[in-house]
Amino acid sequence: MRRMALTLTLMTAAGASAQPAPSPGPAPSFAYVRKTTPDKGHAILVQTTTVKEMVPYVERVFLNGVARDVTKYKTVLRFVEVDTIYDLAASRVITPDGKQLAIDEVWKRLQKNTVVAISGNFETPSAAFLRSLNAETLVAIPALPKLEPQPK
Amino acid sequence: MKSLLTLATLLTATVVAHTQPAAPFGPPPTFKVVNKIDKMKSEIFFLETVVKLVPQNVQRVVIVNGKQETITETRFVPVMEHQISLFNVANSRAITTDGKQLPIEEVWNRLKKDAVVAVSADGNTPAQAFLRVLNPEVIVLIPGPPTPAKKLP
Numbered sequence: 001m002r003r004m005a006l007t008l009t010l011m012t013a014a015g016a017s018a019q020p021a022p023s024p025g026p027a028p029s030f031a032y033v034r035k036t037t038p039d040k041g042h043a044i045l046v047q048t049t050t051v052k053e054m055v056p057y058v059e060r061v062f063l064n065g066v067a068r069d070v071t072k073y074k075t076v077l078r079f080v081e082v083d084t085i086y087d088l089a090a091s092r093v094i095t096p097d098g099k100q101l102a103i104d105e106v107w108k109r110l111q112k113n114t115v116v117a118i119s120g121n122f123e124t125p126s127a128a129f130l131r132s133l134n135a136e137t138l139v140a141i142p143a144l145p146k147l148e149p150q151p152k
Numbered sequence: 153m154k155s156l157l158t159l160a161t162l163l164t165a166t167v168v169a170h171t172q173p174a175a176p177f178g179p180p181p182t183f184k185v186v187n188k189i190d191k192m193k194s195e196i197f198f199l200e201t202v203v204k205l206v207p208q209n210v211q212r213v214v215i216v217n218g219k220q221e222t223i224t225e226t227r228f229v230p231v232m233e234h235q236i237s238l239f240n241v242a243n244s245r246a247i248t249t250d251g252k253q254l255p256i257e258e259v260w261n262r263l264k265k266d267a268v269v270a271v272s273a274d275g276n277t278p279a280q281a282f283l284r285v286l287n288p289e290v291i292v293l294i295p296g297p298p299t300p301a302k303k304l305p
Contacts, residue, residue, distance in 0.1 A: 024201070025201050029180070030180035111173070128185065
């Protein structure tokens with residue numbers, strides 16, 4: 001009976017190791033500080049997003065032996081900077097070792113053009129991502145967006 | 153006296169301009185987690201988790217002028233999605249956070265499953281300001297130009 005129990009325990013342990021490792025969750029993204037207004041608790045952070053654009057180009061084609069210029073379109077990815085207001089007074093700001101910073105310290109360290117990491121899911125990023133950051137980097141964990149009333 | 157004041161003002165302005173970091177140029181790199189490595193094909197598979205805010209209608213009972221009313225509210229619920237992407241190392245570069253190029257053998261030695269790497273978004277070396285916020289141990293991968301798709305026979 002004991003042997004059976006031991007075998008079962010071993011089998012369960014093997015099953016656990018065969019399972020895929022849990023995902024570390026979404027990676028934090030990077031942004032830089034455009035402006036801070038400590039009395040309002042706000043910081044304007046600049047994030048970069050990609051935008052798809054249709055760009056025209058001319059291609060010479062031969063139709064029945066006659067050369068013709070035809071305008072065609074191709075999709076081009078462009079990087080666009082977007083200013084976002086973050087309510088840092090309602091958010092948490094931590095260092096990569098997980099320590100929360102006092103808001104006064106946050107304003108002191110958030111100078112113009114300082115690069116910060118922003119949590120991707122409104123929660124503390126996983127240890128794997130925090131370890132990949134420099135010890136001096138600030139990590140902002142924003143609060144979830146507020147409720148929007150249903151339009152009548 | 154006036155010229156002294158002007159000189160002092162100019163010096164202060166120069167010092168302030170030098171202490172303030174310049175805005176980083178170009179897009180920031182993105183963190184990716186290594187899921188699988190195929191050294192023979194020079195390929196790395198990344199596991200990415202994307203969060204999408206999905207609107208959900210929720211009904212709530214409120215009291216308006218002493219009467220119970222049911223109102224519908226829209227709440228944004230974060231939903232996670234997993235994606236696997238392929239990265240070709242053969243036509244790419246790898247650097248350290250101080251900008252030094254890493255030999256390909258060193259890249260294969262250091263890359264393990266579940267390792268976190270930073271990947272350039274536009275195929276250029278990320279700005280110094282972005283490299284400075286990374287741990288010095290992190291490898292920065294810079295993809296080369298995309299290879300044209302093979303034509304079907």
